[in-house]
Amino acid sequence: MPYLVCVACGKRYPLDTALRCGNCDEPLEVHYDSLKPPARIKDDPCFVTRNTNVFPLPDLRPELSLGEGTTPLLRASNLQAETGLECVYLKNETVNPTWSFKDRGTSLGVQAAIWFGLKSIGTVSSGNMAASIAAFAARAGLEAYVFVQEGMPDGKIQPIAIYGPHLNRGIGDYGQLYFNALDLGEKHGIYFISSDNPFRVEGQKTVAYEILDQLDYEPLDFIFMPVSSGGNMAAVIKACEEMEALGLIKKAPMIIGVQAAGCSPIAKAVAEDKDQIEHFHNPNTMAHAISNPMPPSGNRILRKVKEGRANVITVTEEEILAAQAFLASQEGLFVQPAGAVPVAAVRRLAGESTLKPEHKIAAILTGSGLKDTSALAHHTLKAGAVPVTNLELALNK
């Protein structure tokens, strides 16, 4: 039977108890007595049944799936031409059921809640996780309790509210909201699936399994991804370690987490060689989906950096905007600012020759541009006008 282990002190817990360690308040992760590889995508396109071997629950209900995962891995020919890199892939997570990678973790989190016999799930989210939880709860017939940031505009509230959750803005400190929600959940039997819930992490690790499956387990040097709470990055690192242990790959790719300079608590701790994350003051970035100033899995990522499995770097707002424009206009992929962050890093590191032409790279595009349209105001985007009787004029515009 799989069990939970504290990532800091190693204390063991049964699967269905805590979400964080009672000793050190660090996240817990799932360990398996013996791990088997997932099925290949070509043999089983269903996210739930394909991954049964790498999930910790015995009875999964594939009918609760919304078709999450199994997303395309696209060769980025125009990004390669621009950067001189020979081999760059883009994992397009924007095509998930609620248009972000969050659906992978929610999918397994819902299975866990049902397995524990709970009727309600919840989350604290700056947007994408909220929509994902609300959608999967609706399908599974569970109540959803969703808390979002105090200042969230109506335009972002409505696409969450449409799924019918109990939706509230949390008035006060957003960092505190996360911990208070966990307490509420414990008291009232609401299963909170936030940032680094161990089942969410198990669901999210599938993105790395998929990338390597889609490459027929050919070696990859780097995976670039945005990082906020650190939950998804911890998941990708865990998957790579599992694939190494399973013998599917000889050597795990180096995982490069990328933060916006305007909210970069993990990158700051790495640069200063700290082993504890500190609260990042006055966060300010247009990449709202990655603006957690006190990441609950930050210390865990720092340990992985020390082990040589990962690194965390920053990009500027200008670099994020330029990468967003590049992806849309050169690769046909409209991602939200957070989703453009890894590509911003690839472009810069290639320009500085830190990345070599022969390095094989994948970047995870985490969420759709339509989920966060506020960044569009920063681009020069205009349409001309021509008389319908003289469309030739369009040829000059």
Ligand SMILES: *Cc1c(COP(=O)(O)O)cnc(C)c1O
């Ligand atoms: C949630 C989110 C992230 C960050 O994931 P974490 O697990 O919190 O580090 C990145 N990009 C998008 C689009 C997101 O919604």
Ligand SMILES: [Zn+2]
């Ligand atoms: Zn512990």
